[in-house]
Amino acid sequence: MAVPRIAISGLRKSFGPKKVLDGIDVEVAIGESLVVIGGSGSGKSVLLKCILGLMQPDSGSIRIDGEETVGLRRAERARVMRKFGMLFQGGALFDSLRVWENVAFGPIQSDRVPVDEAKQIALQKLGSVGLTPDVGELRPAELSGGMQKRVALARAIAREPEIIFFDEPTTGLDPIMSDVINDLIVQCVKQLGASTISITHDMASARKIGDRIAMLHEGKLIWQGPVAEIDRSGDAHVDQFIHGRAEGPIRMQVRKG
């Protein structure tokens, strides 16, 4: 069997007494899209941040292409980060830079691509998310939420990463724009042949962009399987979540995870 792109085992992370991740085991194959669902505060973001090295897990192993990344030194970490692209929930665009400079940021600052060339890459990536070159000259603050998401997507794919993370890509968008973003994600990921992990609580989005779904609840992955089987999971938690019922085994967290 081929080495999985991402292999996580026994991952734990606590904040004080609260166990946010309590022994996560999951693998993502090359070219596969995993969607992690779960309520607000169930630790989905923490999972992504641990894989990206933005947070240090308490214990466990995270292998990227077979290479252990927990405890990597800063310089080594930068090399591994080159494989990643990330679409942040709020876009996290740099508001002091113009749109094209945002998209070209990775190529220019990290890969030392000459500015002219990087601008061409940026405009091409903006084109692939359906934005015209004149948008490139605007500031992020001048764009609507949906447009910002598109720019953020263009920035995430600008360095043609092998692994892309999507943090609630459709949150805060209207249903039509959500579907546009979902389509763009599917299309971009297919083009790059990238492996992805998306976290969302939008089931329409999860069904569209995922190959496989995993449900995170109280720090554990309580169910994982192909998208087609989510309706026949036989798990009361999963059923409650995907049908959005207030009544059921899941109680909502008050405090942030």
Place this chain on the structure above:
Amino acid sequence: MNIPLVTVLGRMTIAFLGLTGAVTTFATRSLLHCFEPPIYRRQIGRQMLEIGYYSLPVVGLTAIFTGMVLALQSYVGFSRFSAESAIPNVVVVSLTRELGPVLAGLMVAGRVGAAMAAELGTMRVTEQIDALTTLSTEPFKYLIAPRIVAAIVTMPMLVLVFDAIGILGGYLVGIYKLDFNEQSYLRNTIDFLEFMDVFSGLVKAAVFGFLIALMGCYHGYHSRGGAQGVGTATTNAVVSASILILTANYLITELFFAR
């Protein structure tokens, strides 16, 4: 519940030591990144413009009024024992040694330290700092090191400007209000001015610049919890920078001039 005094003191001491340690680690890490490539020259230039050029109006106004009031007040005191001729000397030494660096430092802490904390704080809560990392750019190098380098280089220049404008303020009051002879005022200013007066002021300025940028970056980088958190970070940056400036001012003065 009755908490014994010792417990409270102990907690405060531990909190204080923890904070000192955190700031020291942060400062060391920031300084190391100032010397290690890649060095973002454009960011440094931009920050120098922000810290230096855009602070000129506020620093200039502070300087001219400080110089003017200094001449006026020394006249009130010195005329009582007919020592008016010492006024130019008092004005220039007070300005270059103390008032220039300290007042410029406090004004810049309010203007630039607050702006740094607010900008980095907003970048933190909107995940822009995390985004930098995912684009293989070290936030300490791209955001913090340029601000620290720019502040250390720019503050002495600002203080030189402060000194010059402050001396001009004193001169104007001396000539037009206190009826000094132009030439003797200028001669008294220059004759008594020593190299160490100006030099110590510039060393102070560089240290204050470092402290302002460090506090702005530290509080901004560690801010959390939305708009309120950014507000707290901004306040803390200005207050801690001001206190550190006043403390450091005494220590540096002691180093230079104590016998």
